Amino acid sequence: MSGPMFQRVALIGIGLIGSSISHAMRRRNLAGTIVGSAKTEKTREIALRLGLVAEVFEDPADAVKGADLVILCVPVGACGEIARRIAPNLAPGCILTDVGSVKAAVIRDVSPHVPPGVHFIPGHPIAGTEHSGPEAGFAELFDNRWCILTPVNGTDKEAVARLRRLWEEMGSNVEIMTAEHHDLVLAITSHVPHLIAYNIVNTAAHLERVTDSEVIKFSAGGFRDFTRIAASDPTMWRDVFLNNKEAVLEMLGRFTEDLTALQRAIRYGEGDTLFRLFSDARAIRRSIIEAGQDTPAPDFGRHQVKSAKPGGSSEK
Amino acid sequence: MSGPMFQRVALIGIGLIGSSISHAMRRRNLAGTIVGSAKTEKTREIALRLGLVAEVFEDPADAVKGADLVILCVPVGACGEIARRIAPNLAPGCILTDVGSVKAAVIRDVSPHVPPGVHFIPGHPIAGTEHSGPEAGFAELFDNRWCILTPVNGTDKEAVARLRRLWEEMGSNVEIMTAEHHDLVLAITSHVPHLIAYNIVNTAAHLERVTDSEVIKFSAGGFRDFTRIAASDPTMWRDVFLNNKEAVLEMLGRFTEDLTALQRAIRYGEGDTLFRLFSDARAIRRSIIEAGQDTPAPDFGRHQVKSAKPGGSSEK
Numbered sequence: 001m002s003g004p005m006f007q008r009v010a011l012i013g014i015g016l017i018g019s020s021i022s023h024a025m026r027r028r029n030l031a032g033t034i035v036g037s038a039k040t041e042k043t044r045e046i047a048l049r050l051g052l053v054a055e056v057f058e059d060p061a062d063a064v065k066g067a068d069l070v071i072l073c074v075p076v077g078a079c080g081e082i083a084r085r086i087a088p089n090l091a092p093g094c095i096l097t098d099v100g101s102v103k104a105a106v107i108r109d110v111s112p113h114v115p116p117g118v119h120f121i122p123g124h125p126i127a128g129t130e131h132s133g134p135e136a137g138f139a140e141l142f143d144n145r146w147c148i149l150t151p152v153n154g155t156d157k158e159a160v161a162r163l164r165r166l167w168e169e170m171g172s173n174v175e176i177m178t179a180e181h182h183d184l185v186l187a188i189t190s191h192v193p194h195l196i197a198y199n200i201v202n203t204a205a206h207l208e209r210v211t212d213s214e215v216i217k218f219s220a221g222g223f224r225d226f227t228r229i230a231a232s233d234p235t236m237w238r239d240v241f242l243n244n245k246e247a248v249l250e251m252l253g254r255f256t257e258d259l260t261a262l263q264r265a266i267r268y269g270e271g272d273t274l275f276r277l278f279s280d281a282r283a284i285r286r287s288i289i290e291a292g293q294d295t296p297a298p299d300f301g302r303h304q305v306k307s308a309k310p311g312g313s314s315e316k
Numbered sequence: 317m318s319g320p321m322f323q324r325v326a327l328i329g330i331g332l333i334g335s336s337i338s339h340a341m342r343r344r345n346l347a348g349t350i351v352g353s354a355k356t357e358k359t360r361e362i363a364l365r366l367g368l369v370a371e372v373f374e375d376p377a378d379a380v381k382g383a384d385l386v387i388l389c390v391p392v393g394a395c396g397e398i399a400r401r402i403a404p405n406l407a408p409g410c411i412l413t414d415v416g417s418v419k420a421a422v423i424r425d426v427s428p429h430v431p432p433g434v435h436f437i438p439g440h441p442i443a444g445t446e447h448s449g450p451e452a453g454f455a456e457l458f459d460n461r462w463c464i465l466t467p468v469n470g471t472d473k474e475a476v477a478r479l480r481r482l483w484e485e486m487g488s489n490v491e492i493m494t495a496e497h498h499d500l501v502l503a504i505t506s507h508v509p510h511l512i513a514y515n516i517v518n519t520a521a522h523l524e525r526v527t528d529s530e531v532i533k534f535s536a537g538g539f540r541d542f543t544r545i546a547a548s549d550p551t552m553w554r555d556v557f558l559n560n561k562e563a564v565l566e567m568l569g570r571f572t573e574d575l576t577a578l579q580r581a582i583r584y585g586e587g588d589t590l591f592r593l594f595s596d597a598r599a600i601r602r603s604i605i606e607a608g609q610d611t612p613a614p615d616f617g618r619h620q621v622k623s624a625k626p627g628g629s630s631e632k
Binding site for chain 2: 262
């Protein structure tokens with residue numbers, strides 16, 4: 001490549017995703033200058049100290065001045081108000097995008113504020129960890145992960161192609177779909193899984209006959225996998241559920257219906273039904289590993305497989 | 317230690333747990349000789365080739381001859397029948413134990429067959445991976461994990477102390493409780509989590525408006541964490557649900573009740589309720605890490621954090 005893809009990038013919000021974008025851009029020299037804004041003094045101080053941004057602002061409207069790319073990296077519930085504040089300072093021709101986990105609501109909230117000549121292209125990198133904040137980011141977060149763009153009809157094709165290339169340069173595969181389809185797909189692959197993870201952690205915490213200390217001690221039996229995803233940022237997830245209500249409720253309805261059938265199979269001792277269903281789930285797991293979206297490493301053992309093993313085990 | 321703790325150990329079943337026990341025993345020289353039995357020719361051949369056992373038998377009744385420790389490492393539904401078959405060959409004074417995920421049903425099925433003078437002490441190491449079979453085991457599987465023993469009233473104290481020490485030497489912490497309490501604790505920390513993981517994978521596989529390929533591609537948003545635990549051995553899990561019906565149905569009832577309340581909070585847009593609940597879940601996650609039952613590594617990134625990071629990120 002000859003020179004950076006964008007001259008001046010403004011990151012509005014510098015948490016896990018914002019800081020990872022900075023790392024990923026600097027890894028490949030994709031931006032001339034990266035500036036940013038963050039709500040708290042502490043985040044601004046850390047972002048400067050880590051070199052995530054060259055300049056940092058309290059007011060997002062100051063950060064976007066002269067930027068040819070503005071990325072909203074804030075909880076989806078905050079996008080509309082920020083769009084309203086930055087709109088007067090957006091440069092003509094600039095690309096405005098976001099990273100929110102819900103897309104129809106972001107379009108509903110942001111679009112009315114976007115000035116003519118600014119290209120608003122909603123986006124969502126399907127990547128993250130259970131950690132939050134500017135220190136949680138790393139350059140490899142988007143490598144081999146999918147990023148979904150949901151441009152509305154009539155969006156400038158050239159601008160979409162540029163944004164697609166940016167995500168590809170940051171390591172992602174890119175797919176384009178409608179916001180409505182995105183919200184449905186994510187409801188089942190991400191939103192409902194997070195909700196039931198939060199829910200079982202909550203159920204476990206309120207038992208009378210099993211203590212919290214027992215739940216914690218014996219969590220290696222499966223429970224800890226749920227607590228991992230239930231440790232994700234609460235503000236972000238509150239906003240996801242408030243803003244993708246219809247799709248989440250639809251998927252939750254199906255989940256509960258299926259769970260009720262399973263519960264019935266247990267009550268009536270229908271072993272064959274259980275066995276068939278459990279076997280099917282294994283096949284899907286294999287497909288995910290083949291698609292490079294997870295590793296086959298035996299993670300329940302949690303990386304304890306360090307030493308050379310006596311006895312010639314072929315465990316990999 | 318002076319000499320091995322047991323002279324001749326018989327592993328009945330040589331899958332993930334049986335093979336890991338062999339590795340863990342040989343790591344610390346805990347057994348004079350380890351022999352075993354396995355149902356399939358293939359497993360017997362692999363077990364010999366990997367050095368997991370010195371001798372292998374098709375019939376468990378042959379494997380237990382002269383053993384001072386017999387460990388049933390088979391799905392809980394198979395324990396009763398195996399106990400019946402091996403009973404005539406169990407040596408007086410020998411300890412008979414198991415590793416099943418359900419304890420009251422194992423006691424119900426095995427106890428009637430145990431000859432006088434044989435010490436039957438049910439056990440359950442809370443450890444595992446999503447892989448199965450004799451090649452899946454490794455010596456570190458039990459390190460810093462809990463093993464629960466559920467001896468019935470009147471069990472020889474000396475025998476319980478010996479079995480406790482064995483598990484400690486294999487790396488575990490040991491706790492003793494009643495079989496009924498074990499089954500309740502495991503229902504919430506292990507059985508229900510596995511059931512809802514299987515269930516959501518099933519729900520996702522039967523959607524009309526979202527394709528399997530989309531579910532797989534975008535699984536990094538949370539779904540893949542469920543497929544990991546839903547990849548566990550189907551026979552083992554069928555037997556768990558058939559044999560811990562009451563406790564699983566009780567915990568499932570609570571889970572569904574809590575989920576219905578959460579669903580209602582989403583429907584009515586109760587953001588504060590959602591935020592409070594999501595924040596509480598984070599605290600439990602921290603406790604699990606502090607208790608050494610999981611690592612704080614950002615596992616959603618799935619070990620992609622390899623290279624030295626530019627820009628001085630403090631990501632650990």
